[in-house]
Amino acid sequence: MELANLSVLLVWGAATALAIGFIAFAVDLSRLSGAKVDARDAARSRQKVAVGAGVEDAPVDAPVDDAGPAAPVSRKLAGIGMSVTWLAAALLLIAIVLRGIAAGRTPWANMYEFALVGTFVAVAVFVGVNTRRDVRFLGAFVAGLGVLFLVLAQEKFFVAAMGVQPALQKYWLVLHVGVAIVATGIFTVAFVTSVLQLLRDARDNGSAMLGSRHWGWLDHTATPGALESLSFRLNSVAFVLWTFTLIGGAIWAEDAWGRYWGWDPKEVWSFIVWVVYAAYLHARTTRGWSGSRAAWFVVAGYACVLFNFTGVNLIFNGKHSYSGL
Numbered sequence: 225m226e227l228a229n230l231s232v233l234l235v236w237g238a239a240t241a242l243a244i245g246f247i248a249f250a251v252d253l254s255r256l257s258g259a260k261v262d263a264r265d266a267a268r269s270r271q272k273v274a275v276g277a278g279v280e281d282a283p284v285d286a287p288v289d290d291a292g293p294a295a296p297v298s299r300k301l302a303g304i305g306m307s308v309t310w311l312a313a314a315l316l317l318i319a320i321v322l323r324g325i326a327a328g329r330t331p332w333a334n335m336y337e338f339a340l341v342g343t344f345v346a347v348a349v350f351v352g353v354n355t356r357r358d359v360r361f362l363g364a365f366v367a368g369l370g371v372l373f374l375v376l377a378q379e380k381f382f383v384a385a386m387g388v389q390p391a392l393q394k395y396w397l398v399l400h401v402g403v404a405i406v407a408t409g410i411f412t413v414a415f416v417t418s419v420l421q422l423l424r425d426a427r428d429n430g431s432a433m434l435g436s437r438h439w440g441w442l443d444h445t446a447t448p449g450a451l452e453s454l455s456f457r458l459n460s461v462a463f464v465l466w467t468f469t470l471i472g473g474a475i476w477a478e479d480a481w482g483r484y485w486g487w488d489p490k491e492v493w494s495f496i497v498w499v500v501y502a503a504y505l506h507a508r509t510t511r512g513w514s515g516s517r518a519a520w521f522v523v524a525g526y527a528c529v530l531f532n533f534t535g536v537n538l539i540f541n542g543k544h545s546y547s548g549l
Contacts, residue, residue, distance in 0.1 A: 228326040228385040232378070234319035235340060239374040241312035242347070242367045248305035249363035255301070257440030302360045309367060310351055316344045316374075327385040330398050332405055335537055339377035341402075342533075343370050345409025349458070353413070359454070361445040365416040396476035400469060404494075407465035408529060414458035415526035418519040421451035425516050448515070455522055456508060463501045470498055489540035493532040500525040 320340055324331035331337045350366040353359050425448050427439060445451065473494065474484040485491060504521035507513035513521070 227322045231319045231322040231326065231385075232382075234315045234322065235374060235378060238312040238316040238319065239371050239378070241308045241315060242370040242374070245305045245308040245312065246364055246367040246371060248301045248308065249360065249367060252299060252301040252305065253361065253364060253441035253444060255298075256444045299360075302363070305363050305367070306351070306354065306360060309347060309363065312367075312370070313344060313347045313351060316340065316347070320344060323385055328387055330402065332401050333397065334381075334383055335533070336377050336381040336383050338401075338405055338408075338533065339373050339381055341405045342408045342412070343373045343377075345406050346370065346412040349410055349413045353454075359446070361441075362413070362416055362420070365420070366413060369412065369416065396472060396479070400472040400476050403465050403472065404469040407462045407469060408533070410458050410462035410465070411526055411529050414455045414462065415522060417451050417455040417458065418522035420445050421448050421455065421519045422516060422523075424448045424451065425519070452514060452518060455519070456505075459501060459522060459525075460505065463498075463505060466494075466498055466501065470494060489536050490532070493528065493536050497525065497528045497532055500528050 320331050320337075323337060323340070327333075332341050346366060347370055350359070350362060420442075423439075424442055424445060427442050428448065446454070473491070477486065477491075478484045500521070504513075504518065504525060507521065508518050
């Protein structure tokens with residue numbers, strides 16, 4: 225029990241680190257936005273002064289970029305955000321390992337553990353992608369979701385560390401459920417990316433709601449095309465893993481219950497998730513769907529993922545009712 229209690233403390237430590245990271249990333253974006261607005265205001269002031277002085281070729285409505293780039297803004301807060309996010313990932317990994325040792329099995333047999341490992345994967349995917357390209361603009365959203373998931377896990381999904389029923393004491397628990405969790409973590413980061421894509425699209429298309437200075441931070445994210453490309457790549461990887469989840473689950477079901485498919489609520493919704501993401505990938509690659517239509521497809525798919533994890537476990541009764549609640 226000491227290891228289990230230490231695991232709980234480490235989870236709270238990871239949640240705290242992610243909360244600090246969320247604040248650092250959010251303030252960083254706010255400072256970037258404020259710097260651009262200040263540069264725009266200063267440029268307009270100079271243009272008005274030039275016009276008043278009779279200087280030619282100084283239209284008042286010239287774009288801000290015509291006045292030259294704004295002074296560089298320190299990204300120290302973004303660096304702090306990345307550092308504490310790495311710390312959160314490390315604390316969460318240790319917490320998961322200790323939970324597994326305390327329970328004497330792989331630590332993903334119930335909703336509490338699924339939430340912990342899924343959050344770890346999402347954070348790990350974020351920091352991993354950031355080592356190849358600068359995606360710190362995703363940090364506030366990944367860290368924010370991470371805090372939400374961990375707090376929900378601790379407050380609503382927590383169950384004591386213990387063994388599992390004999391039917392689950394198979395290597396398929398490691399493969400089937402483990403791969404499903406990894407896919408869910410990747411789906412999470414792809415969802416965040418698509419939401420940012422929708423916001424950028426709306427802003428670039430002149431949305432009055434997103435036109436105020438409070439949304440200026442969107443200028444410091446990637447372009448909608450780059451966000452869509454990143455989301456597509458992440459979803460492609462997660463879809464392959466989810467396909468293996470379905471196949472592995474069918475094989476395990478035949479071994480445990482003597483049938484490959486039984487219309488269990490979890491089986492049905494896992495298949496629905498697969499169909500939605502298959503339709504998204506098909507529409508984007510062969511039908512030319514792109515932009516907001518593709519992004520909304522991703523949002524719909526992730527909504528199905530969340531319902532598969534929460535609603536199916538808490539509302540329906542079936543052989544996959546592993547919430548432990």
